[in-house]
Amino acid sequence: MKLKLILAIIPIFIIATSCDKDFLEPDSISTFDLDYIYSNVDDARNGVNAVYSYFNQDAFRSRLSNNMTGSTDIEIGYHNGEYDNGRREIWNLDALASNNDLNIVWTYAYRAIRDANIAIKGITNSGNLNSTDVNVKNTFNHLLGEAHTLRAYWYSMLAFHFGDVPYVTEAPVAGANFFFPKTNRNEILANEIQALIDIEANMQWREAVPFSIEQVTREYTLGMIARLALQRGGYYLTPELNMVRDSDYLDYYNIAKQYSKKLIDLKDRPLPTDFGQIFLNQNKLIVPAGDDEILFEVPFANGGGDVGWNIGIRVDGGTDAKHAYGSGSNYMAMPPTYYLSFDSKDKRRDVTCGLFKVTVEDVNEHVGINISQAKWNRRLLPTPPGRESAKGTGINWPMMRYSDVLLMYAEAENELNGPTSEAQTAFKRVRQRAFNEEDWAAKVDGYVTQISASKQTFFDAIVDERAWEFGGEMIRKYELIRWGIYSEKIQETVADLKVLADKAFNGTGTGPDYMYWKNDTSGKFVILNPDTKILAAPDDTWNRESFLLRMHDDTNTYQEWILNDYNNYYNGPKPGVVRYIFPIPINAIESSQGTLANDGYQFTN
CATH class of the missing domain: 1.25.40.390 (Serine Threonine Protein Phosphatase 5, Tetratricopeptide repeat)
Known part of the structure; x- marks a missing residue:
């Protein structure tokens, strides 16, 4: 069982x-x-x-x-x-x-x-x-x-x-x-x-336990040691609203390196060549046999879990729907800056970023800039849960993948010793899967040579690679915190969004002001110009959807979410610092008999 x-x-x-x-x-x-x-x-x-x-x-x-x-720079809660x-x-x-x-x-x-x-x-x-x-x-x-x-x-x-x-x-x-x-x-x-x-x-290793990746194994625990060590060695917010890290931080980068390397040495496995299959397995409720990329995923029973309800491809259901897969949405979208940050040949982009929804007519339709986490889609469930279903898809949630271990090792090794050949090799293993082999010379080998010019350039590339690899898996916030660049990346995102909106409005950009899309004869959703600007479609079989141009607002110049929804991340109680810490709940305060209080962080309650 x-x-x-x-x-x-x-x-x-x-x-x-x-x-x-x-x-x-x-x-x-x-x-x-x-x-x-x-x-x-x-x-x-x-x-x-x-x-x-x-x-x-x-x-x-x-x-x-x-x-x-x-x-974050790759997600936004409107x-x-x-x-x-x-x-x-x-x-x-x-x-x-x-x-x-x-x-x-x-x-x-x-x-x-x-x-x-x-x-x-x-x-x-x-x-x-x-x-x-x-x-x-x-x-x-x-x-x-x-x-x-x-x-x-x-x-x-x-x-x-x-x-x-x-x-x-x-x-x-x-x-x-x-x-x-x-x-x-x-x-x-x-x-x-x-x-x-x-x-x-x-x-025990995965093969010795009864519940496979639906159970904590030695693989996951080794990965957690590395992840916790990077958290412990990283930056954090003090009650005075300063981002600091302790003087012993390199000791914890060394632990992260040691235990990620231990897993690599003792239980290495090739990354699955098909990036999308990792998440298709989850949508299909399949737990792969053998050494899989996923080290641990939270097991949700049929009728349990919210994956494909509040995160994933939007699916419109209800009593009038022509499908029986129910309703699901995405509470947190992905900004166009993230979508366009992908290399056009990076196979992870279309697995990660959802530009379509499933309508009540059971057809795919473009969603404009309300980009969803495409890794999960309730429409792919093996058994339709019912027209009026919502929560309880039974889709598992990934807690850690092996590519994470490889990138943690590369990061820790770089922090300790710079972009050594060992750090580069681990980095390349993750990036190779993102591209066809004929593109490796330029997109992997040439790229890694370029980013390995210094410790800083390699670190910057780690920041980017983790965004492209783990988009939608909702770990970015914790990475930006421990790197101490949370506010910086948000400010960069807002500035880039405004530039894209300006160029689209002025007609000077090269990105897709409009996207042209259709469903082909097999029902597959197809975009004619996923990352480039074109003036018109070749024929009238294509639908036109406003994309970058949608970020412009005639009254306020930019859409409200660009102006306001990120504002507290760089202009909060202390400008340039993200106050990501929250107050302890009042129920806990009141029942603590005076041992707990919400002091510091400029809390008002």
Whole structure:
């Protein structure tokens, strides 16, 4: 049975929670005898599954996975002044402590951490880590690694969104103190990294676990060590609204290099040659056999998960639809600057950037500049979920891919030693897949030679390559933060958008002021001029859609979203600094008995 199905039927006593208690206080699970639960493999598996179950809550499936990722140089959440005490204030970086989405994320993050701590305690005290039964010993050691890795993920997200937060590593017991003060975010990250370093060698590779990439494996944990190390070694926002990084940052780049290289050395695999197939598998609900590019993806059961509902190709459904795939949209678009940043021969562009939607007539139609994340499309589901369906597509969400490991290694090696041949080789492996082999001499080898002129030029190329490789996977915000270039890249994006709009309006640009499109005889959506300006289509079979010209506004010069929706990212409380940290939810403040407060960051509440 797949893990996604197990999570759908996980015993209720494992995940039971009480809304009336403090977010750190034990719930019903603490009344069970941990010695019993962790006395055998099956019940221990259920105990760790409790931690996975929080991926199926809105805190992750629609918030952390994509809605909380804010606007970047490759994504934008259009808020247009419409506030809902939810995602729009988050996109605008002005969410208050009363924001409901912040409360959901905070609450379920700590519930996941609590259940991870319970699992860690139960496994550690069970005696099964040293069982004479090799299978039991290996399974329990791996389960311990899973619990630690999942806990580390949630602490990573809390640090990115809230900065310093309470750090709890002990399982709750009745009568204990549940009112923890804040701990420095770098202390938390350092401890979580060390915990993973201590356990990873006792974990199992993908082929030895029952649930494949729908389960945390040693591959993913090694990748998480590298990712957390780059977070710990990167920049972060202080309460005084300064972007800084600690003096020991190179120690963590060295850890990132060491553990990404460890995975490469121990479990290397070729990248699949077809970039689009990676995501087509997810849309088709296929979990590939063997060493796949995806190291871990969140398993959503049929009827669960929001992929293809609030992120992906827009599909218009409903009772009158001529298809039975339901309705889905994309809450966060991709700016035209990102689309046009791709090399015209880069095969990742059309997999990543969706320029069409599926209408109620079940035909494809151009969407103008409202570009969506094309990697996911509910219209590709193997079984139509129904005309009036929306959420619950069952499409899994990718948490890490092997190309990420290769680029993390290249980045860390460059930071430590410059663009060495090892860094260049890892970089080339990712870029080669983006182009046909006949173009490698110019687009890969020649390009990498050019960018390897210095450490800075190689770093700049890493920034670009990660944008092209991971567009729509909603990790860009965290990269821009740790690189310390968040505001800089936003300002650059806004300036470039204005230039494109000006040139389109003045008729001096070379990009597509209009795009000409049609559906061919097989129903495939085709664009005549995806990245160039043409004055007219060759015949009347083509439809015309305003593209770059749509960014101009006769009254305000530029569309409102260009002027306002990015504004707080470079002109917020401190110009030139993105205040990406949010206030701790008021519910947590009020229940903390004075141990927590929203101080610093120029919060007004």
